[in-house]
Amino acid sequence: MGKYIATRLLSLIPVLFGVSLIVFFLVRLIPGSALEMYMGTQVEATPEQMIELQRIFGEDKPVVVLYTEWLGRILKGDFGHSLRTGRAVLPDILSRLPLSLELTVIALFLALLIGIPQGILSSLRKNPVSDVLNRIAGLLGLSLPQFWLASLMVLAFSNTQGWIPMGNYIKFTDDPLRNLRMMLLPSLSIGIGLSAVIMRYTRNSMLEVLQMDYIRTAKAKGLAKRIVIIRHALKNAILPVITVAGFNTGYLLGGAIVIEEVFALPGMGRLALYAIYQRDYPVIQAIVLVIATLFVLVNLLTDIIYSLVDPRIRLDNGARHS
Amino acid sequence: MSEESILRVEGLVTQFSTDRGLVKAVDGISFDLHRGETLGIVGESGSGKSVTNLSILRLVQSPPGNIAAGKVLFQGQDLLQASEEEVRLLRGKNISMIFQDPLTSLNPVLKVSMQIAEAIQLHHGLGRKPAKAKAVEMMKLIGIPDAERRADDYPHQFSGGMRQRIMIAMALSCNPDILIADEPTTALDVTIQAQILELIKSLSAKDKTAVILITHDLGVVAGMCDTVCVMYAGRIVERAPVDELFYDPKHPYTRGLLDSIPSVDLSGPDRLYSIPGAPPNLIDLPDACPFAPRCSRVMEVCTKATPPETVLDTATSRSVRCWLHTKENQNA
Ligand SMILES: Nc1ncnc2c1ncn2[C@@H]1O[C@H](COP(=O)(O)OP(=O)(O)OP(=O)(O)O)[C@@H](O)[C@H]1O
Ligand SMILES: [Mg+2]
Numbered sequence: 001m002g003k004y005i006a007t008r009l010l011s012l013i014p015v016l017f018g019v020s021l022i023v024f025f026l027v028r029l030i031p032g033s034a035l036e037m038y039m040g041t042q043v044e045a046t047p048e049q050m051i052e053l054q055r056i057f058g059e060d061k062p063v064v065v066l067y068t069e070w071l072g073r074i075l076k077g078d079f080g081h082s083l084r085t086g087r088a089v090l091p092d093i094l095s096r097l098p099l100s101l102e103l104t105v106i107a108l109f110l111a112l113l114i115g116i117p118q119g120i121l122s123s124l125r126k127n128p129v130s131d132v133l134n135r136i137a138g139l140l141g142l143s144l145p146q147f148w149l150a151s152l153m154v155l156a157f158s159n160t161q162g163w164i165p166m167g168n169y170i171k172f173t174d175d176p177l178r179n180l181r182m183m184l185l186p187s188l189s190i191g192i193g194l195s196a197v198i199m200r201y202t203r204n205s206m207l208e209v210l211q212m213d214y215i216r217t218a219k220a221k222g223l224a225k226r227i228v229i230i231r232h233a234l235k236n237a238i239l240p241v242i243t244v245a246g247f248n249t250g251y252l253l254g255g256a257i258v259i260e261e262v263f264a265l266p267g268m269g270r271l272a273l274y275a276i277y278q279r280d281y282p283v284i285q286a287i288v289l290v291i292a293t294l295f296v297l298v299n300l301l302t303d304i305i306y307s308l309v310d311p312r313i314r315l316d317n318g319a320r321h322s
Numbered sequence: 323m324s325e326e327s328i329l330r331v332e333g334l335v336t337q338f339s340t341d342r343g344l345v346k347a348v349d350g351i352s353f354d355l356h357r358g359e360t361l362g363i364v365g366e367s368g369s370g371k372s373v374t375n376l377s378i379l380r381l382v383q384s385p386p387g388n389i390a391a392g393k394v395l396f397q398g399q400d401l402l403q404a405s406e407e408e409v410r411l412l413r414g415k416n417i418s419m420i421f422q423d424p425l426t427s428l429n430p431v432l433k434v435s436m437q438i439a440e441a442i443q444l445h446h447g448l449g450r451k452p453a454k455a456k457a458v459e460m461m462k463l464i465g466i467p468d469a470e471r472r473a474d475d476y477p478h479q480f481s482g483g484m485r486q487r488i489m490i491a492m493a494l495s496c497n498p499d500i501l502i503a504d505e506p507t508t509a510l511d512v513t514i515q516a517q518i519l520e521l522i523k524s525l526s527a528k529d530k531t532a533v534i535l536i537t538h539d540l541g542v543v544a545g546m547c548d549t550v551c552v553m554y555a556g557r558i559v560e561r562a563p564v565d566e567l568f569y570d571p572k573h574p575y576t577r578g579l580l581d582s583i584p585s586v587d588l589s590g591p592d593r594l595y596s597i598p599g600a601p602p603n604l605i606d607l608p609d610a611c612p613f614a615p616r617c618s619r620v621m622e623v624c625t626k627a628t629p630p631e632t633v634l635d636t637a638t639s640r641s642v643r644c645w646l647h648t649k650e651n652q653n654a
Contacts, residue, residue, distance in 0.1 A: 213426040214426065214430070217427045219381055219413065220418065221414035222441065222444055231432070231440075236429070309431065311431060312430060312476070312478050
């Protein structure tokens, strides 16, 4: 296992290299440079001042040269400074990352908490009415835009103290209960779509597993229905759900970026959004690298969890057969 | 055979409702099973062998399956009338089953010792630890080398034969009165087959466990069974003590099955014999002998009415369902 994890972590290097390349050139394709955004339309500057500004904003050299210089600094751990605030990029990101991660984790947790039991229940009662209701709920959960749901929640709860963060965000480390309460609605608006996906997957997977020979064996042993379902069926049925949940966690993180804006949560998402508005290249680039790293880590974690549940998967190639 | 009967099946009918109509998979089956007896059930694929035995434990998938009529008397109690909970507690304790394919019949994500132990835990009220110890003991008994170390392995880490041994350990762990073995060796290669059958034979003899052995291999029947039921299209067409079945088959279908056994006798015809035609569609069976279209001795009456069961010998409960052997035709 250790060896496997090490190999997977090594694969981060080419991934991050590719991502750095793409993001560096992509952000520069957005119309309007950082300098233009900074200058606006009113300010006049002398040619000498312009040259100095171009140097500060990193627009004085060909893009390829700028890229190699940037990459070189990153390799030394220097992610540069914000073009707008002049602050170091990395500490700013890292201080906002926990909030976005917390949102993502709670959203994932809620999605599983809602989706899995629902999926199991609907696989057990094969009643056409409840099946249709389930499908509709699933479809709604999937197709309602997150930001719309979030806005509705803000409207509905704006008079209720403590549920909507709105500017007075409280850190988990300061007051866990109040923090969790204000994270609930934002997380729910992100996670509800995934809960619908998880519900469908759990249901279909359960229906398939319940047909298996080993379920018949479990029943033939005299086990109670509850044990047959949880111990024998669910443990098998959960496998595709793990894959799908892992795959979608990155999507949740993307949702967090939008939802933070709706609920005015000071997470990495808002940082990213403003950085994009203002063409704050160093910030955008660093955030994208951080997100790419998270994607790889989440995938790795998914594979590890999968292998823990399914003994047939061995991450190292040292399986013992006889 | 005068011993008490431990299981009596009477007029069992099991149907499946499908898109194309009602499939009568089991259509009025009756038999007795005595303590310590090994009863063979033979018949072509689709003749209803598995459904019969799943019906005994009420394990037929429902829907689409439905046990429409009959009685399954276990020690006098009708399991078809009993509550679900009563039947559940008999499963694995008094009547247990092993299935054809040990790979798909074992849960791939649970340790084998756990899969054996959970029945022991349930039926003997043992704790986790003692149940596991008993499971390891069972694994030793059925001949799994290095059982202690292999106890925490998963099914995919065992060979086919070893997996079937684990199924047997699981089925016999609570000393059942009846073991139902549904083609236990079909998925295994020949040398392993003999070992597994030998194992079933010796363990069941030791505890006087009654065995229902489902197979389509008459060679297996000859080596293992006391009595044989031959099934065709959901019915028992012939029932006989094993020797009588081989030396004096009454039903043309039984004769056909016997003739299809490949023989090593070089003087015989060098082509393999097989019964011409295919089993009938079980939807809308006409009132006729279902074997008539394939029968070499078909008579006019065979296509006009279903033959009744004719008891040929009450002592051995030898019987046949064929117009050739009804009382009238015998006397004629
Ligand atoms: N779930 C089901 N739905 C519909 N029909 C079924 C179902 N299960 C069994 N049947 C039908 O019942 C009949 C008997 O099946 P059964 O499995 O008992 O045959 P079998 O004698 O055990 O055959 P084999 O030797 O192939 O195991 C078959 O014709 C089959 O099509
Ligand atoms: Mg079968």
